[in-house]
Amino acid sequence: TFDQSLMKLYTSKLITYEEALRQSSNPDDFALKVSGISSTSDASWEGFENKDDPAAEPEKIEIE
Numbered sequence: 001t002f003d004q005s006l007m008k009l010y011t012s013k014l015i016t017y018e019e020a021l022r023q024s025s026n027p028d029d030f031a032l033k034v035s036g037i038s039s040t041s042d043a044s045w046e047g048f049e050n051k052d053d054p055a056a057e058p059e060k061i062e063i064e
Helices: 002-011 017-023 026-037
Strands: none
Touching: 002 017, 002 026, 017 026
16 A cells, blocks of 8 residues: 555655655554554554564463
């Protein structure tokens, strides 16, 4: 989607957060995604998680 392209440009530091937000088709969802909060349309945003945030990793459970 267009917002995914904006996210890629933003995470590549080719555009600022403010510019990405201004051009976004859904600024509220875009802001939530940048902050790491899931929205209702997250299925189309896979691959843009914050990989530097250890809290973003799901907890692993071992079953014996």
